[in-house]
Amino acid sequence: MPDSFLPPPWGPPPIDERDLDALLSGDMFDVPPQLRQVADALTALRAAPTFAELSGEATIMAEFRALAEFRAYGMSAAARPGGMAHTLELPALPSGLAPRRRARHRSHRRTGRLLTRPMAALTAAAAAAVVVAAIAVAGVLPGHHPGTSPSSAVSGTTASASGGALPAAQSASPDPTRTHTTRPTPTVTPTPTQAPPTSNVGKLCVDYFSSLGHAWSRSRWASEVGLYTELSKLAGGGDLYHLYKLCGPYFGDRFHHGSAGSSQYPQHPRAGTQGASGEGGSDPGQPGSSPQPTAPPSQPANGQPGNSQPTASTGPGL
Amino acid sequence: MPILLREGPLNVDTLHVVGEDFAALLAAAQGGSDDAFAFLWRDANPALLRYLRVVAQDNAEDVAAETWVQVVRGLPRFTGDEAAWRAWLFTTARRRLLDQARLRKRHPAEPLDEISAADVPRTAGAEQIAMENIATESAMALLSHLPDRQAEVIMLRVVAGLDTDVVARMLGQSPGSVRVAAHRGLRKLATLLSGAGVTL
Numbered sequence: 479m480p481d482s483f484l485p486p487p488w489g490p491p492p493i494d495e496r497d498l499d500a501l502l503s504g505d506m507f508d509v510p511p512q513l514r515q516v517a518d519a520l521t522a523l524r525a526a527p528t529f530a531e532l533s534g535e536a537t538i539m540a541e542f543r544a545l546a547e548f549r550a551y552g553m554s555a556a557a558r559p560g561g562m563a564h565t566l567e568l569p570a571l572p573s574g575l576a577p578r579r580r581a582r583h584r585s586h587r588r589t590g591r592l593l594t595r596p597m598a599a600l601t602a603a604a605a606a607a608v609v610v611a612a613i614a615v616a617g618v619l620p621g622h623h624p625g626t627s628p629s630s631a632v633s634g635t636t637a638s639a640s641g642g643a644l645p646a647a648q649s650a651s652p653d654p655t656r657t658h659t660t661r662p663t664p665t666v667t668p669t670p671t672q673a674p675p676t677s678n679v680g681k682l683c684v685d686y687f688s689s690l691g692h693a694w695s696r697s698r699w700a701s702e703v704g705l706y707t708e709l710s711k712l713a714g715g716g717d718l719y720h721l722y723k724l725c726g727p728y729f730g731d732r733f734h735h736g737s738a739g740s741s742q743y744p745q746h747p748r749a750g751t752q753g754a755s756g757e758g759g760s761d762p763g764q765p766g767s768s769p770q771p772t773a774p775p776s777q778p779a780n781g782q783p784g785n786s787q788p789t790a791s792t793g794p795g796l
Numbered sequence: 797m798p799i800l801l802r803e804g805p806l807n808v809d810t811l812h813v814v815g816e817d818f819a820a821l822l823a824a825a826q827g828g829s830d831d832a833f834a835f836l837w838r839d840a841n842p843a844l845l846r847y848l849r850v851v852a853q854d855n856a857e858d859v860a861a862e863t864w865v866q867v868v869r870g871l872p873r874f875t876g877d878e879a880a881w882r883a884w885l886f887t888t889a890r891r892r893l894l895d896q897a898r899l900r901k902r903h904p905a906e907p908l909d910e911i912s913a914a915d916v917p918r919t920a921g922a923e924q925i926a927m928e929n930i931a932t933e934s935a936m937a938l939l940s941h942l943p944d945r946q947a948e949v950i951m952l953r954v955v956a957g958l959d960t961d962v963v964a965r966m967l968g969q970s971p972g973s974v975r976v977a978a979h980r981g982l983r984k985l986a987t988l989l990s991g992a993g994v995t996l
Contacts, residue, residue, distance in 0.1 A: 531841060539834060
């Protein structure tokens with residue numbers, strides 16, 4: 479005889495998931511006891527419809543009939559060739575007319591300014607090129623001297639004229655294309671030991687050798703030719719030796735290739751050994767300081783090199 | 797002929813209600829037959845209303861009406877068997893429900909009056925119908941105690957007659973999660989029923 483009537487400690491069996499699937503699928507056979515009430519609830523959910531659940535039939539049937547008639551009318555109207563239709567049919571456009579494009583938004587529309595941007599850049603570049611060309615033609619470039627205009631150089635005016643030859647040449651042949659700008663500074667920088675080229679020869683030398691240091695241009699070429707012609711006449715020859723011999727005193731160290739203190743080039747007539755007229759001083763326009771147009775006083779007649787060698791320290795320079 | 801939601805209390809077929817005549821009924825309804833469409837409507841509307849009453853207690857009738865309007869408009873384009881038809885119907889209802897929920901969230905409104913099911917006039921056999929209605933109402937009230945997801949899954953599986961894969965597609969979940977939610981709902985139902993001592 480049992481001591482107690484308590485239920486077994488293991489309790490009811492656990493719910494199997496297969497039983498739950500069966501309930502969901504509607505299989506109510508062999509339902510476990512613990513799920514019988516659940517099965518009844520699910521059955522109640524599937525019970526027959528009530529009157530309230532069928533009361534809205536009239537409303538939906540009216541909607542259905544209206545749509546069915548509309549569809550039937552539309553199908554019949556489409557089948558009719560010349561029947562009256564509710565849809566307005568527009569005539570087809572002529573073949574030559576293109577369909578109108580949809581208007582674009584203002585922000586998407588391209589403006590004329592966008593198209594002129596490259597044109598503006600091209601115009602600016604063209605204007606700059608014209609300005610540069612004009613300047614080049616006019617000859618107003620760095621290093622160019624107003625006194626060495628092409629017209630004056632070609633005409634062969636010699637430096638034997640007075641110190642105002644350059645200004646005279648400048649005034650004699652005015653070039654309308656030239657623009658008077660500030661006189662460009664020569665590229666050859668003077669050393670402290672060199673005197674500035676105050677004589678006409680020195681000026682010609684400075685101008686000529688300065689022009690050699692610039693990039694070639696047509697205007698410069700004409701002036702260089704003129705300077706070269708004049709210097710050649712003054713030096714007694716067109717070769718570099720004569721030119722160096724003529725211009726050496728004005729450039730000092732630049733033309734020295736030997737030991738310090740020695741020079742292979744003729745000495746300047748107004749060097750320290752020759753006279754007290756001015757060692758490296760400025761002698762603007764003194765007749766005595768102006769060299770002869772054919773040859774400098776220090777230059778030998780035969781023009782042999784090495785006869786006169788201007789010193790770097792005494793020769794005037796830039 | 798009274799249309800029952802299911803054939804019997806013990807062996808119910810949740811997948812096929814109309815049965816073999818569904819294809820013919822559908823074709824006739826798409827052709828404009830009022831009777832055919834009425835048959836389809838009577839077959840599906842009670843299940844639809846019960847589902848909506850569990851998941852959307854306040855405006856179930858409004859959502860059901862909008863659902864049927866959409867169904868009527870899209871009926872000529874529908875193709876499929878009865879299972880697809882039910883899936884389409886309840887999917888449309890669910891979408892309508894979500895739209896209603898959004899609209900009510902933006903424009904909250906309270907109904908002026910409510911007519912309970914007991915006030916609706918009944919025909920002959922009202923006692924039996926009332927008993928069944930009470931059982932149905934009690935079952936639906938019992939499901940309202942479950943979490944929303946579990947109650948919805950059970951209604952779609954049991955009342956709408958949709959299988960696990962279709963329900964998963966409707967809810968945007970995996971079939972496994974749908975099955976787990978259904979099992980948990982049923983276990984909780986069993987706990988509620990055994991604890992409350994409710995008999996249906």
